[in-house]
Amino acid sequence: MKIANLHSHQSKGVDYWTQRISEQEMPALCSTVKSLEKLAKDDVSSLAILGRSVMHDNALTSRILKVANSAIYSKGITQVTTVSRAAVVLGFDTIRNICITAKLLSSLLENKGLSENVYQRLIKLMASSFQAAMLSKMMLKDHGEDLQEEVFVAALLYQLGESAFWSMGGEPTEQLDRLLNECEDEKGHKAVVRQYLGGSFNQLSIGIARSWGLGDVLLKSLSHPNERTPEIRAIFLANQISELMVQPHVDLHRLNQRIAQAAEMLDIEADELKGRMIRCTKATAKLAEAYGAKVLVDFLPKTELLTLPNEPVEAQQTVREPNQLIQLKKLRELTSCAVEQADFNRVLTVTLEGVLDGLGVDRCALMLLSPNRKRLQPRIVLGEQAEKMKAEFLIDVSDKSGVFADAIALKCPMFVDDPHSSKWRMYVDASLKQLTGECSFMLAPVVVESKVIGVIYADRFHTERSLTATEYDGFTHFAQLANVCLGATLHAQ
Template sequence: MKVSNIENSRYKGVEYWTNRISDQEMPALCSTVKTLEKLAKDDVSSLSILGKSVMHDNALTSRILRVANSVTYSKGISQVTTVSRAAVVLGFDTIKNICITAKLLSSLLEAEGLSEGVYHRMLKLMAQAFQAAMLTKMLLKGYDEELQEEVFIASLLYHLGESAFWSTGCAETLVLDNKLNQCDSSQQMNQVVREVLGTTFEQLSLGLARSWGLGHLLIKSLSQPDQRTPEIRSIFLANKLSEILCQNSPNMAELSKRLQQTAGMLGLEVDELKGRIIRCHKATKTMADAYGARILVEHLPDPKYLQEEIHESQPAPVIYVSDANRQLQCLRELTQCALNKQDFNQVLSITLNGILTGVGVDRCCVLLMAPNRKSLIPRIVHGEGVEQMKASFKISLNSTKSVFQDCISLKKGLFVDNPSSSKWRLFMDDDIKAITSATGFMLAPLIMDQTAIGVVYADRESSGRRLSEGDFTSFSHLVDMANVCFTTSTK
């Protein structure tokens, strides 16, 4: 185990871990990736540089050529024997991504000084990521090869921050491993990660992606995971499916939902999709072997759950009640975000978590202004009915009389306590009534550089409970603190 001072680790944050992993823990991988990403695919000299960047590493070169000559990539011609020749035959982007994948797997698998628990976590996460990458590529099979390679590497690196952290073997890995073993929910796990690292694994992945220049698609998939483009959606769903199938006792209702979403995106029946995933799992085993990562095979997601009958029964919805301690905890986290000028998405995530679990609502979301400022579009949604809310909550701002328009123009929070009352009736058309809660809802503006960029919405639609003035005060306090974070981040 590597020695490390873990005091005040919560204040280290994403910048500290990004620099530490890049400069101290994985400098060789960082250097190789940066070199490869800078090479222009239309530059003839890049082929020579590509070969030279890996030629000193015989094991890496061997892995690259073995993958290039595998069934997946072979073009049916004689075997290639040099990296530069492989680039000519397979295409620059393909061989570049094979190089990155091979270097990433070797760097992580050869990590030293890890405890048994930490090493097992890292292997399981690597296997999950590798399966997700193969699934993503499979989901976009009808698209051009260049895009397939781009989504493969983006999906593989989706959890780079967590994989890289575990590979460091520092004192914090032991502390976090022990704390995670005592958690009962994903929410507790996320909180523990923040306490130990001072940031989230998602933000660390994003920090490394930006620092290493890992391409716009990976950065967009991490910073804007709710985008509905085929590439971003495929990366998101493939990682969700891989994560669920990696669990010892997966939530079958959740698996059913993700399978239906994926099948719907592809225009397939769910049974046909299951067959494709099972075939993809077999191909993943072969590819892992080609990359010299056979140890990952036993940790790959288990497709046996796809062959079991998935029941459609949904678990009872979770009803959150007002929790002053949880509100205070989130306000403290937002204060640290303001001091450290944290990422926009992290601020929004903490704010929504505070509203959902602290104020005690059933659902809440961030709606951001469209580029033409004529509508509000859902960006992040928490709570009940997430998918339905994302699909339905698109608010037009063309009407001069609208609670959403007033919230934006007045830069003021609104508590719509009784939507059917004369006070609010004129400010709500049929479209707004159809998507908002009949028992009341809350709105507050998001403000950056003195300009309203969107609103936060919250209600108790599914449980039918009423909101109070106290709930609105707590809700407003959290959003106000988020706006403080946005103000400090621009200074």
Template sequence: MSSKSTTRGTDAWVERISVREMPALCSTVRMLEQMANDDTASLANLGQSVLHDHGLTTRILRVANSVTYRRSGTQITTMSRAAVLLGFNALKHICITATLVDSLLRNREISSGVYERLLRLMAQSFHAGMVSRMLLDAYSEETQEEAFIATLLRHLGESAFWSSGGPMAEELDERLRQLDSPQQEDEIVREALGTTFSKLTIGLAQSWNMGKLLISSLQDPQRRTPELQAIGQADNFSALMLDPRTTPAQLQQGIATLAKTMELDVAEVRQRLKRCNYEAVRMVSSYGAKMLTPFLDKGANALLQPEAEIPVEAVESNEALQLRMLRELTFMTMEKADINLMIHTALEGISRGVGMDRVLVLMLSRDKKKLTPRFIAGRDGELLRQRFTLDVSERNNLFSQLLLNQEPVWVTSLNEPRWSPLVSPEMRAAVSHKGFLLAPIVIDQQAIGVFYADRADSGKVLSRDDFFSFTHFVQQTNLCLSAVVKNKEGSAASN
């Protein structure tokens, strides 16, 4: 076993992480906190202090120009401009987060199992940060920002341990995977490290002067201040949503708990959570951590599972739900929402409103030779993801013809002479033999993907009305997507 096996106790691990595992993050946080307590330090000093690190500067400017932080139509191209427009706290937090991401993902020697655990934990932290902002929507931007960074760093000790890798991390990862109950985790971790992940995070936060809110959220989580409640609830819900063991009923209960806190309807909170998810996707992309998006996508897909929607469907007709989701798409167009969020909303409308058992959004690869599932509503998501990764390099198959012709298709039976020659063996193994619906995703006359829907589980027969409603959703989505892209191109040209 490596020399890590001789490192025991909170203080020993704090020193090891600060000096050997994550010295860049340690020095950055301490420098920023020192500047925050220096009355003579200026925003210009803050911007200047990171210019020596070209990679960090690039990431900070990319994040500063993201939807989350960009507060004007002007492109931010310099650190001094970012400092003036964003303010000290926001820029400080971007610096910390950018350095955190870089430090955690720097070690390429860790095993695949440990790496997957680290990525899931980081994705959970970003998502929880966005949820804490949502819960504090009525408070100032500064309060939301402080809560976001405290939530993001809540698992810093655990993340730092996994990112360092080595035999000890691999052995602990294996032991934790074999546990039947998560309540046993603290005891297993304490036995291996001589401390817990929570105590390690507190130790790092105190050593690096990372602010009182983070420390309070861990030391005194029962205090009923709005910020601490938001941090705790956001962290708990994101852990629930990204845990593959979570059942639809448990997820529904988690959403209901948030709805009670926010004093909002469950359906409204569900929509806000979807937006949080996509804001998290955009944010991790801005920080150069796109490898986190598959975990966030799985979390978003969990919100679409039919079992989790029973309370809504019981009181709302399919027609009313379709109308509401179509209005939501139109509203998103006016709001210039994220394209992925619009597609996901259409997916939910087709799944719930039209009443489909399985709905997939397949996106075309850069070389236009393959379709890959991006979003899935239905059971056995991982199996569907594998089966619906389809080759469209040849023109003599159903999906490539759909992309070429850009017209919706209703396949009633694979045995029909019209369709049988166009269905390859891999497609035959994926699609429903009882019939299915297809429609292209088209932006500016270019097909970029495909909507697929069927009732393979229930066996309920597809009707002309189903095809009309399905087509209506996809056509409306295409119109909305084209409008958003056109607006973005117009804004870019004017700048």
């Protein structure tokens, strides 16, 4: 190692590199991110400002719309043609995060003057980070979509310091690349980086995150990676797994240890997690193309080391009981949503969280009508086997008969307390019972401007427990308050 080559850079320290990256190398990205983060505090004018902040950038607008209309986000329900409309459909936070991701990828990839070695380092690192973002989101699939999106961006930016450094190009990156190539192990790599930068890449990431005003989740994941909260744990493990999988010589023992830790967190078997990881990698490749970052696809972690099980082992069944404290907490949150004119996704996510954990159901979903109003399809699902429900729970309402069609037509909630009773036998046929099960279920219309756009649904399909009239009263309370919140948001625009 050539120590003499390190001294001139070491004296500058991490603060120097943070300022250089923010002000000289990536001022446009820095400005965009800061503007978008500030918008989170201005609910009234957020949509208009977001539209104005990207409308002059045709390439960015195109990418945002392509991602918003991709299968991962649109679910085939609504085609959007403007950023403002996409924000209404998907929620402002989701579109803000898509915008940050699109701008980040284009900024890091646009430097054409990188040497081949530095370029390879950058591409591999970005591919690993992009895969980690998708893995962390997958690991939190039973949580609200707002949290999933926040974790996606935090995992994507987890190695921002190193990515930003390599994307600068020029003599500093080529010199550090040569020095790292002379090291034989991970410990030596870290020592060289510390000497060259005056600190670690992690410290550089923290410096940039603070300078740009990035979210608390990212800062906490960088500064307290061992914290046991689900979001911090998911970000840490997803990055560890992705990083291990892109190594030229994969340490299978360490990789399997991390996979086992992630499986334990999700309360599933490691083999089932490996199956989910394979499916997640395929989805990552499609999303990378939607973001205009097809170059990353060939560098995504290879899944040959993972074995998809023939019979996935189901996660341990959770039995949720009614909890009045959670009900009150979520009802207060909904009241705050009405006052703050919170976006569509936020309102419905809080509602579903209240129904799931407050009323003690097995699963619940927001189901939206298709553009032709002939089909209901899950948009947000919480609870047991959420992904399975998202894929399979499709309701045909084209013939205007059945309990779902009646709830839409009459704009009133329904409580099917016993599908076999004479009261409901004509409204719940055999095909519907395959989806809802043999026990009771509840549904309530979601109304915007006096028009039903979908329904909220809940049942205890997996534990086969009956719902009570008291729980139905709580369910209708949540649904009614959700509609009040959506009305408040609409009138504020």
